[in-house]
Amino acid sequence: MIKHRQVQRRGRRSQMTTSFTDPVVSMDLLRAVLQPSINEEIRGVFNKYMKFFQKAAINVRDNVGEEVDPEQLIQETCRSCLEQAKLLFSDGKKVIPRLPHEQAVPKRARQMDEELNRRGSPVPKKRKGRPPGQSLANDRGVSGMAAWKLKVSEPVRRDGPKWDPSRLTETTTFVLGSRANKALGMGGTRGRLYIKHPHLFKYAADPQDKHWLAEQQHMRATGGKMAYLLIEEDIRDLAASDDYRDSVDLKLEELKPFIPPVWMTEKMQKYMETLRNGGDPVPLPPEGPPEP
Known part of the structure; x- marks a missing residue:
């Protein structure tokens, strides 16, 4: 526990006072200390799903053409995952907009969830008694990846x-x-x-x-x-x-x-x-x- 206190530091040219009476400052100091470990664990999570991202990116390239850069697509998808993960810690006031395809395919996302489970995917199976918020968050995460892959195979309307x-x-x-x-x-x-x-x-x-x-x-x-x-x-x-x-x-x-x-x-x-x-x-x- 970091205690709230006043710390004075004397320099050669000036006297600098850093305040730890602000709870936000104290918590941010703790975050800075833990951030490297947090980053490593987040990287480990993405590594478990990387094979799905890689297959999807190659699928996109095969469907669209050689101009597609699979590595760039994977990087953008990982960043999108991190943005959507902020919903886990939403205060109810700031709403992170979801992509249109994430809102349109919740049923298909669940179908992909089941398919991945059958194949031994690292996506955890739903357990009874799990808090509703946690279940919803995982569904959202899977729906993003599911919709991204489904977008490639869905037929495109060519009329008008x-x-x-x-x-x-x-x-x-x-x-x-x-x-x-x-x-x-x-x-x-x-x-x-x-x-x-x-x-x-x-x-x-x-x-x-x-x-x-x-x-x-x-x-x-x-x-x-x-x-x-x-x-x-x-x-x-x-x-x-x-x-x-x-x-x-x-x-x-x-x-x-x-x-x-x-x-x-x-x-x-x-x-x-x-x-x-x-x-x-x-x-x-x-x-x-x-x-x-």
Whole structure:
């Protein structure tokens, strides 16, 4: 127990008085002493769940493309877990907002909880007589991870005017996915745009498309590296939404829009039609430009 007292320290140039009469100061001193041990125990908890985060991050990369950085996704997920863990010590006044997908899938989260238990997961089984608050906190923690994994496999709605192939015309402007990512302030995480907004139409450029893009200096020759094209109008609509318009990281000058040749636009129309009708989201076979 740290006693409340006055401690005076005399220096060469001045006299400094540190007060320990404030309970908050006393408790913070104790926290500072214990913090290294607390950090180590927290790290141990995350290490138990790391294999689930790693599998989910690789799953995201396989579904979205090589532009996704699994390590960055894992780091962001761990930080999100720590933010949500603050709910355990909420005073009832300050409310930590939960992510939309965490509110939408409590039933599926419980199903994943049961599945993990069957597989010998470190997620503890619910015991009778456990305080309600503790049970709720664990459910929230599992729901975050469950929703994050489920978000990848849930079908994306592809309907409405934005998924009408007729909107792609000879004058429609497109942007590279990497530039859109940077323009919306997501430059630090490759592929984050596609994960956060899976409803966006994105077209994976084939080798012939990438050859034209490189010739026109819209991108560097990347060999087998994935390159996505997005509709400029869709990105500007996102930038004008509540989520982005007040962001200090918004840099629309990074978009560098361009108009592709007709033969490429026609391929994108067919691809959009395929996806809209429920087809598999796979790149179309390479089609070169028409013979002159």
